[in-house]
Amino acid sequence: MGLLSNLLLPGRLRTGPTVVVPAKTKPEAILEIVRLADPQAELDGADVLAAATRIHDGVELTPDLQKKLGLDGEEKLWAHRVVAERPLPVDYYDKLLAAGLAYRLGGYCLCEGSADDPAEDVELEYVVYLPAVEESDLTPALEKILGTEEDAAEVPEGDTLDDTSANAAEAPEGDTLSEAPSNAADAADGADSAIEGASPEAAATEPEGAVTEAGDESSAVKADAGDETDDASKAASVDDAGDSADADADADDDAGEVDQDQAAPAAARTSRWSSDGVYEAAGFRVSVTPVHRFPAAVAGLMPYATEVVRIAVSATDELDGDARMLEPGNVALALGTALDGPVVDHWGFQVFEPADLLPPRSV
Numbered sequence: 508m509g510l511l512s513n514l515l516l517p518g519r520l521r522t523g524p525t526v527v528v529p530a531k532t533k534p535e536a537i538l539e540i541v542r543l544a545d546p547q548a549e550l551d552g553a554d555v556l557a558a559a560t561r562i563h564d565g566v567e568l569t570p571d572l573q574k575k576l577g578l579d580g581e582e583k584l585w586a587h588r589v590v591a592e593r594p595l596p597v598d599y600y601d602k603l604l605a606a607g608l609a610y611r612l613g614g615y616c617l618c619e620g621s622a623d624d625p626a627e628d629v630e631l632e633y634v635v636y637l638p639a640v641e642e643s644d645l646t647p648a649l650e651k652i653l654g655t656e657e658d659a660a661e662v663p664e665g666d667t668l669d670d671t672s673a674n675a676a677e678a679p680e681g682d683t684l685s686e687a688p689s690n691a692a693d694a695a696d697g698a699d700s701a702i703e704g705a706s707p708e709a710a711a712t713e714p715e716g717a718v719t720e721a722g723d724e725s726s727a728v729k730a731d732a733g734d735e736t737d738d739a740s741k742a743a744s745v746d747d748a749g750d751s752a753d754a755d756a757d758a759d760d761d762a763g764e765v766d767q768d769q770a771a772p773a774a775a776r777t778s779r780w781s782s783d784g785v786y787e788a789a790g791f792r793v794s795v796t797p798v799h800r801f802p803a804a805v806a807g808l809m810p811y812a813t814e815v816v817r818i819a820v821s822a823t824d825e826l827d828g829d830a831r832m833l834e835p836g837n838v839a840l841a842l843g844t845a846l847d848g849p850v851v852d853h854w855g856f857q858v859f860e861p862a863d864l865l866p867p868r869s870v
Contacts, residue, residue, distance in 0.1 A: 520566075523602075523618035526616060534555060568584040576617065630821075630853070634817055636815050652845070795818050804849065833864055
């Protein structure tokens, strides 16, 4: 390396993207990893070419060079510059390639003076790519993987149905039913009292017709009282029947309301898809988007595709440690297996098994 290159090297490494790793790695080992991102990657001397991007052979960072890069440390480090040689087919592909390589080599990605650990990326997601897919085709697979989370509809105890039964059982306090027989009995008692209260002299002096008339009047009063009782009973029966019919109708209405209340949650559970193509369940978010630009790994598997469907899986809950990679990654792997589509990680590297989800230092 010439003097000028040595002078410019710190600036070039700091600008990045640069992969900084704790061990010297052979070009063949780098090529094997990079082919997960671009199946057409190849060696060019000691460099690796992948999708119009050159990954330079490693340069050992001396303590002085580490200080200039803000990487003070006692351990040895090697740096691989990642340089785009022409306009890239995917936005920021060189930076994603560097970050994905650093993740798999247990290192850091140095870009614009900032050294970042890809394993600590807060927006990790794993993506399944398909030529075409409908939500109706995805739903069974998602329900099988994430579960249905049945929400039981709870009917309030003793409110609707119990009140209805109580209303139907209680007879209305009608005036006709209680007062009419009482009035009729009072009228009959009054007539008997009038007859019994007549003095013997009056009874003796009164002609027989008078007694007969009094008896007739008493009989007439009792008859009238009986008629009123019958009428009251009939009216009570009619009112009672009407109240029973109303109570039955109320019971039917209340039962209908309960059925509707039970049906409402079921109707709400018929679809977990939002209007913008997002499915959320069991702490995961699955978004479906048609795209025209996709990673080189996908382009190599679908060489004639101009548009594909991007199905991204991410966690909605905050996860720690290896769970941040394993849990959404396993969902994506299961979905890719069910739908026969390739799975790539956050940086566009293809994932085949759970072990591929973790960096080497965590395996």
